[in-house]
Amino acid sequence: MREAAAEGKAAVQAWCQREGVPFMSSGGRLDATFATWAELSGEIEPLLTLAGRINDLVIVDRPDPGVPFTGRALDTALFSVGRPTLMVGHAVPYDLLDHVMIAWNGSQEATRLIGQSITLLHEATRVTVLQARTERFEEAPTADLCAYLRWHGIVAEAATLDIEGGTSVGEAILAEAERRHASMLAMGAYTHSRVREFLLGGVTRHVIEHARIPVLLAH
Template sequence: MTTQIYLEPEQATKAAGGQRVQAGVKTILLHVQNDKSLDSRVQTALALARACEAHLSCVHITPIESYVAFDSFGGVFVMNDVIAAVDEEAVRIRKSLHEKLRNEDVSWDYVETTANIASQIVSRAALTDLVVTGREPHRTDFAGPTIGLLGELLHRARTPLFIPADDGTPPDPAGTALIAWDGSYEAANAVRSAVGLLKVASQVRILQIREKAEEAFPGTKLLEYLSRHDIHAELFTEEASSKEFVSDALVAHARAIGAAYLVMGGYNHSRVGEFVFGGVTRSLLKSSPVPLLIAH
């Protein structure tokens, strides 16, 4: 594994109106790769960093497989033209991003490394508060399908993922946040992970999707938990009739209130969670008109 680190001097950041924001998000990891969603991820990460006065740590990971080719007899070799192309792309991305970030009012650093994508993100996420990544697969496809990579990150990392909306519009962290609540441990983990960012939101709403059976953590308990963090939320409840209903209900409610992002637990394993959010996780990881803050 090879790694190159590029540091930019720290810069003082200011919240809107010159007031310091007491947010709990102080380090954001941005996953950099060459795809059409890179600009939206950068703009999303910058919006979050400004709102929270957070440091932006950028990592560009070239899959080790990008340098390797296989012959018909199972042999492995490295091609000089492949090495040159991959290295040239890394230089181009670095220069482009450096030029963009130098004009922004956030502190940042930039790392280039060659390794397994998921393992590197998980490792570097250990001491960050939020990971900004996207749905686009790596151009070499060595990372596997995007849904597979995001699923692996959810299961292995203990840091929430922030995924931009399909149209790439950067979120307004000071806008309205919507929490998808089903009473599961995963949903609770997502809320705890999101507290630092929820403190910046002007409004927090909770949409409780449930079966008729009593959930593990009632929505009123969630309201109490958030209030102890000085986060005052409104609770709305709906009954779940199907997995498709849940996904549609979440998106419809988010659009109706103009939610800046949706907080949800991913791949729940409880009986309630599997019924309500198992398919919803897969659906929204593939496509979502609303930015997601998701944790397992």
């Protein structure tokens, strides 16, 4: 654990040096960009819960059975913290907010994500609202969400995704994100029960296991 912490801190310091970002600064001006470092010891669930609740965004690795705590960290961030969670993999686009694609289904989880991420979406160069054509397609038109976003000064493009036979919704969403060169996918997590997704498979589970781009999630 000490070795992992030292490696992490060294990586952050190296990045700050490359990008000209002050490290361990007290901040001063609220519009300044700077980085700080803190280390907390203990069980991942209570530590991440308490730390995450006093921050705007929680960033975790994609779960990897070979890397300790990654699965527990994502579960805690989604189910206990109450803040948006950004899941990243091995590759992160240079411009994370170049093209944000929102997978919209009108669920409470997706609604919560949009409400908590408005400030982040403001910084996106391009926003696409994607809705898969499922049995509940007519219940939450993408045009309504685009209109809501426009009231917040965010111009979004609406798109419909047809699901071909034999293709799962999660698989189709990831393929469309890749086709549209999305830099980040945003979606509500586990709109069905987690047990059901574990037993039968589901959109969230497929995206978590197979996404090649960062995914912004909220439950």
